Amino acid sequence: MFGSGFGRFTSPDPALSSGREAIPQSWNRYAYSLNNPLKFIDPFGLYEFDASVDSTQQQNFRDQLKEARKRLKQIQKIYGKKSDEYKEAKTAIDSYGCEAGTKKCSEKVGSSQVIIKTGKLDPGVGATAARNSTDTKVEVTLDSTKLSNGADLVADIAHEGVHTQDHLNYINSGGKTKVSDYDTEFRGYLVTSVMDEAYPASSSSRPMAGQNYTLFDEKWKTANAKLSAVENVRNERNVAIDKLLAVPQSQGGLYGVTPTNPGNSYFP
Numbered sequence: 001m002f003g004s005g006f007g008r009f010t011s012p013d014p015a016l017s018s019g020r021e022a023i024p025q026s027w028n029r030y031a032y033s034l035n036n037p038l039k040f041i042d043p044f045g046l047y048e049f050d051a052s053v054d055s056t057q058q059q060n061f062r063d064q065l066k067e068a069r070k071r072l073k074q075i076q077k078i079y080g081k082k083s084d085e086y087k088e089a090k091t092a093i094d095s096y097g098c099e100a101g102t103k104k105c106s107e108k109v110g111s112s113q114v115i116i117k118t119g120k121l122d123p124g125v126g127a128t129a130a131r132n133s134t135d136t137k138v139e140v141t142l143d144s145t146k147l148s149n150g151a152d153l154v155a156d157i158a159h160e161g162v163h164t165q166d167h168l169n170y171i172n173s174g175g176k177t178k179v180s181d182y183d184t185e186f187r188g189y190l191v192t193s194v195m196d197e198a199y200p201a202s203s204s205s206r207p208m209a210g211q212n213y214t215l216f217d218e219k220w221k222t223a224n225a226k227l228s229a230v231e232n233v234r235n236e237r238n239v240a241i242d243k244l245l246a247v248p249q250s251q252g253g254l255y256g257v258t259p260t261n262p263g264n265s266y267f268p
């Protein structure tokens, strides 16, 4: 989720199995270094639009996904290929993969597990990612206003990519691969933040929509003279994300989760 208010995260109990065999994708595994020991990664993601997304909105999505890939190169330059920052951002973007039914993508429309939708979301909500009612696909819903003008969409796409991959892992492991709400949102906002950092001229100190939180600030680089810019940014970013996630919903927060009270509503 990106923005404020909870989207449609609570999914039916995943007593799934149907559809799994039909997934036209190959899987490999890689160890990942935050909280989660093992994840399934699909290196060849696949997405398609549903009927709610018009042609202008489709093009805006494609353009901003391309922009996200461009920023990924910058993130690699800053942090290196082995960093969590790069790996998380790459995994998020790769979760979309290619667009079914296009010249570059031989997979047929209808075979994708990732469906891009749009519509009216709750006030203040920019985007959501959720499993469909049969726990076979991930539906990424992007705010129709943003999707229509394409502005400020790149961070939403990347952030939802984190949740998308987590949902895919959950679906394709038969509900065994779970992460806490804190875990998926922490990594979601980590990716939001590095997407901002990758183009600081246009987006530094960008406050989160409707909130007084900054997820990247150029000033972070020099917070402590004894530390490198990257070390400083990591420290400041962790504090900023934890602060955002911890605000209780009763006080207008979105999540109310912390490392010791991480929540499990997304992947029960």
Ligand SMILES: [Zn+2]
Pocket: 001, 002, 159, 163, 184, 185, 188
């Ligand atoms: Zn989120």
